[in-house]
Amino acid sequence: MNKRWKTFARVAAAVYAALLVFSWNALTDRARRQTESMLDYAMLDLDATLNGSIDTMLMHTAMSIIEQLGTPRSLPQDEISLIARQRDLDEVNIIARDGTILASNDAALVGDNMGNKPKSAEFLVLTNGVRQALSHHFRRGAHNPEVRRKYVGVAFPGGDGLVQVGIDESRVIGMFPSIMGFIFDEWLLGEKGFFLCANMFDGHLISNPARHRDEARFLAETGYDVENPNIVEDGETTFRMRLFGDLCDCRARLFCGHRIVAALPPAEYYSTRTFYVLLVAGVLGLVMLAFVILVRRIDISSGRLQAFYAAEDDRRAKEFAIASTIQNAALPGPLPPSEEFSLAAEMNPAKEVGGDFYDYFRLDDTHFAFLVADVSGKGVTGALYMMTSKTLIKDTLTTIHDPAEALTKVNGELCANNPANMFLTAWVGVLDLETGVVTYANAGHNPPVKVEGRNTEFVTPKSGPVLAFMDGFRYKSFSLRLAPGESLFLYTDGVTEALDASGALFGEDRLRDALAASPNGDPTSLCRVVRAVVSAFAQGVAQADDITVLAVRRNGGDHGAGMSRSFPATQAGIAAASAFLDEVAEAAYGKAADGFPVSALPTLHVVLDEVAANVVMYSGAKDFEVRVRAIIGEDGTREAEIAVSDNGVPFDPLAHSDPDTTLPAADRPIGGLGIMMVRKMSDSISYKRDGDRNVLVVRCREKKSRPRAT
């Protein structure tokens, strides 16, 4: 929280600073542009005023001459010179309509034609009877290149000739203070700006801004430094100069021997910039503050939300704990060890309690019921429903031993009272401990797997609908047979639908592989292996569904016929083992449940002979053990199993390839045939290294008086 606030404050400060810098820059730019345009305007205005004033003065003078003469005419030299002198003019010319200079104070010009000189010819426009006056700027004249002279011409009435008067710049300089001083005195530039006008040569100010009237008499006293390298006095370049204490934006130009400076103190535009920037800073600050307050309030709200969620989580956790307690309390405890069967079961609740459960209980001395179920709902509701269903199934099954009938009844009762619209899947089996037959019924549950050594097989007869869903449905019973040593593995969809990190399903194939890989097929091992493989598959991904497994194995295998005995690893030992086989077969023959498959006896003899000979010749063991038992397969076929074990060097006969029986007899290696024969004659064969013992287990079925031909 604190860190978040710090980050937020940093971001806000950065945004604020960026906005201020931006507005500062924008306003500075604006002030600079305003200053420039004001100075441009001032310089244009100044130029018009200065020139205009002199033009006006000269025009009035020329007009006084026109009035005096009446018409253009020749004058005696002394008379025209007097006219010029009286009016402080440097040049006066009287010109006829055709451009001929009739009279001039410069006697040399009399008789010339104005049209002969390009600049002078411009004045002849005044003879067109329309144009009244024309003025030229000061320029160096043809008569004397060292003198800058200004001419103004005024037409006689009707364009009948003209009077041209000229005045030298030097003369204007003398007149400047009296003509121009007043202009500058009251001429303001904008609101705060002002003009300075000083004599170029002595620096004497002819004009003081009204505001600073008594502060300076010479330009230098205003602070203006003519030596400053930054100044360009062309009237177009703005430079900065400290005047009367303020750093002003200035332009300067020289005019008629005078230096004219237009100055804008910063107060003119830049003060508004400062004002606006302060304004922006204030408004922005308020906006930011409002924003921060808003965010803070949102944060408080979200804090409340988080507290609410935390409480909700807490409530869920409590509910989970309650549901877990119910769920676990509902599960049966471990069974006392039994010689007839063994069972293991495990339930691992998911992050939310699902409704998985399993149950097992004896129905009578020879029947044992086991089941796995999955209730659709989660949480306390699911757990309670699970509790109800479990009790109902157990009670019903205890009365009605047939799973299908029991499920039919349970379904009816669940449908009659199902306000929450929940349902459950269940697989219920009853094992006959005498025959190994499992009678079962399925209500929409995953098919169990029958496990026999490395062989796995899904039990997939048609299933009925889920319980509590379709009232009046009659479930059907099916049966399978567990031979001694075979297991049935039940599970919930949490196993096959476990997900890995990429979202892939665990699936049925992986389940079969896990079961086949179980080192020995006892229920605890089956459950543990499946759990471990699912965990490895999920790799820490939290599973959404409970993972429940149950395995039941039919034990025994003796059935009066299974016997084992040790023999020395000698020729005599092999003979004794052969005799033992006959002994077992005879003892088992005709036994009610699992008679010995006598028809398979010759085959069994060959198998035993080959395997025992192998041990005697190659294993290096001192003795070997033979266990023989009769079992009955699922389809009722009788089988005999011979297991030969020895503590000799590790040797897997199945890992060796068969000899090539297609070679001509003369080329055949003698040997290796024995194991090939065992493989071909048996119905199943497996090897394992169990601790320090090699164990080879071979099974042969009855009605197999004749081995399969290749």
Place this chain on the structure above:
Amino acid sequence: MQITKNTANGRLSMALSGRLDTNTAPELEEELKLDGVNEIVFDFAELEYISSAGLRILMTAQKAMMACGGKMTIEHPNDMVKGVFDMTGLSTVFTIAP
């Protein structure tokens, strides 16, 4: 295992009854004198089963007969024994009379 044998004019007839396996094979090997024999006839009518130990002796005998241009016949093997010959590919090597 019981062995009944009869030799005449280089023709050796042997009738085996019982089991021919690791245990009994050495007996057969002992009885199987092939000097001057160029034809062997085994009567397996009474033979219960045969293991690879027995097959080795039969194969040795077959090789000996092939080497001297003689011949070997196996008569009346039961299904079990015939099955073993089949699965080991020896039914194509041996001459078997039903």
